[in-house]
Amino acid sequence: MEGNTGGSSGDRRPSPPGQMTDMEPAERVFAQEFSAARHTVESGDASYVVTPGGAWCRRIFIVGALTGRRGSSDIMQARIADPTGTFQVTADWQSPDAVETLGYIEPPAFVAVTGRAALTGSGPRAYATVDAEAVNVVDRTVRDLWVQKTAGATLDRLEALEKGGGDERTATVIGLYGTTDEDIRNIAGMVRTALESVCPGATAEIAPIAGRDLLLAALGSGEIPVDDAVALGVRSGLSAQEARRALEELLAAGECYQPTLGTIKPI
Known part of the structure; x- marks a missing residue:
């Protein structure tokens, strides 16, 4: 070495x-x-x-x-x-x-x-x-x-x-x-x-992120552009790739749809 x-x-x-x-x-x-x-x-x-x-x-x-x-x-x-x-x-x-x-x-x-x-x-x-x-x-x-x-x-x-x-x-x-x-x-x-510098007693463990559920909660009820949906997923703790995958899963499960090309809206 x-x-x-x-x-x-x-x-x-x-x-x-x-x-x-x-x-x-x-x-x-x-x-x-x-x-x-x-x-x-x-x-x-x-x-x-x-x-x-x-x-x-x-x-x-x-x-x-x-x-x-x-x-x-x-x-x-x-x-x-x-x-x-x-x-x-x-x-x-x-x-x-x-x-x-x-x-x-x-x-x-x-x-x-x-x-x-x-x-x-x-x-x-x-x-x-x-x-x-x-x-x-x-x-x-x-x-x-x-x-x-x-x-x-x-x-x-x-x-x-x-x-x-x-x-x-x-x-x-x-x-x-x-x-x-x-x-x-x-x-x-x-x-x-x-x-x-940290608060005493902070002992919570990091739980695995359920990407689809986390993104669905962040989307709200309105129609938004897909890029804005990805941004919401990132701010909620997902990577950009995980947020896009979660969008695909929501669409496949029928929990969201695309009213127009490039937008997404929860059902």
Whole structure:
């Protein structure tokens, strides 16, 4: 395995145990920690963005407030803020549904994003980004739950770092960043700040979205253009692709019809 340490190519690092497969869960990490990442570690065909707090990110799951977005039908760039900072997110032709979905979401709005972690540049000028694979509108409760679970995952990593690198991944992080007790205390302070920002007792789990029922409830009773119906689905938590599929299901089930070409109306 070869580690990219921001300009020192060929620096050998120990391989992380258990090379990640596509089935490995997406990592949870706060924006401040993710933005501080300056190193990647490669193993086989897997490239990990490694953060100072010990997160190994190939894919990442974030929830926060969409504060701005720009772009076109080919590529969208977005800023998503959590209580600690801001993620830089890009959606491109590789994930057309994410591009379309972002185009329908008007900031500010809480969103959940799953994507690939990437590091651009090297050394002090390196910056971490998220290449979005999926985007969904969520509510504040989901955001608060994400903050709580991400805080727990971060504290678990800090505990491993505090013990001095008992496993290979943790030892690699310490070697890359020269982690000190003060660094660990600073990241723990970030976690406290994040937890203080959310409502206590937010323990609801994220339930699967029943797209057809959710969209039908959002449509109301009037006749509207199909694109406006898709936009309502996106604002309700569906991706653009899921909203279009839900429309097809509603039409097939006879719960909606098209009074004129390009419009839809519930029965």
